[in-house]
Amino acid sequence: MNVIAFYIAxxxxxxxxxxxxxxxxxxxxxxxxxxxxxxxxxxxxxxxxPFMAALEVxxxxxxxxxxxxxxxxxxxxxKHATEAEARLLRPGMWIGPTILAAILxxxxxxxxARGNSTAPAASVIVPRQVGLALYGPYLLGVExxxxxxxxxxxxxxxxxxxxxxxxxTQDVNREYxxxxxxxxxxxxxxxxxxxxxx
Amino acid sequence: xxxxxxxxxxxxxxxxxxxxMSIEIMLNAAGLAFITAGSRWAQADGQVMFIFILxxxxxxxxxxLALVLQLYHQNESLDADxxxxxxx
Numbered sequence: 001m002n003v004i005a006f007y008i009a010x011x012x013x014x015x016x017x018x019x020x021x022x023x024x025x026x027x028x029x030x031x032x033x034x035x036x037x038x039x040x041x042x043x044x045x046x047x048x049x050p051f052m053a054a055l056e057v058x059x060x061x062x063x064x065x066x067x068x069x070x071x072x073x074x075x076x077x078x079k080h081a082t083e084a085e086a087r088l089l090r091p092g093m094w095i096g097p098t099i100l101a102a103i104l105x106x107x108x109x110x111x112x113a114r115g116n117s118t119a120p121a122a123s124v125i126v127p128r129q130v131g132l133a134l135y136g137p138y139l140l141g142v143e144x145x146x147x148x149x150x151x152x153x154x155x156x157x158x159x160x161x162x163x164x165x166x167x168x169t170q171d172v173n174r175e176y177x178x179x180x181x182x183x184x185x186x187x188x189x190x191x192x193x194x195x196x197x198x
Numbered sequence: 199x200x201x202x203x204x205x206x207x208x209x210x211x212x213x214x215x216x217x218x219m220s221i222e223i224m225l226n227a228a229g230l231a232f233i234t235a236g237s238r239w240a241q242a243d244g245q246v247m248f249i250f251i252l253x254x255x256x257x258x259x260x261x262x263l264a265l266v267l268q269l270y271h272q273n274e275s276l277d278a279d280x281x282x283x284x285x286x
Contacts, residue, residue, distance in 0.1 A: 040230055
């Protein structure tokens, strides 16, 4: 375990998390959040959990941040989208996360180069042990988390599916109850009443 | 420390996206604590718990972002206080 690398990565994690909280722009906050997650992954690698570091980068910094970015870009749609995008490309937006990520990359390269030459630390827990524990005493937890993921899939699909038809039905109902539409008056006239009778 | 920052972000910001990000930070801090404890006692249980936290975070963020989109389409704002008047 490399103590200096640990403290550098920890400092970067704390700094980027502070910047996530402080930043006004959602896209910039997401960039800093990605750097924070990657620095936590470096801490994992330093603590002797290389498989967890890979999972952190793939799942957190990969899929979850991409999900956030999708939502931010969907909510940004409109007139200001193009000028917001032009603002994103200015150097002030991405120079801070780039510098911090470059520090992390250098640190990781240093540790990789050093780890190949010297013997690995004694406290490294290989993925084999993790797999044996995961499918041994924690098998019930695996099944429960699979049920949780299934529920999340169904819930997210349900929430996204009702998004389109809901305003239409609301509008139709409102039109139907408040003001007599043309279709309704046609029915009224067809049944022998005048439209203004209601 | 990271967990405290996540709690601070949750309390300070009123934007729903930032609240979700703070929840992610807190889950990440909990996972970091698990990994550190597992490394300290050289057990694999900490990493198993981190895998569970990862699965839970993925599930939570997908449902949370779907709810954020839904609230945005109803309220036209991402303010958390705008959703305080919702009725079933």
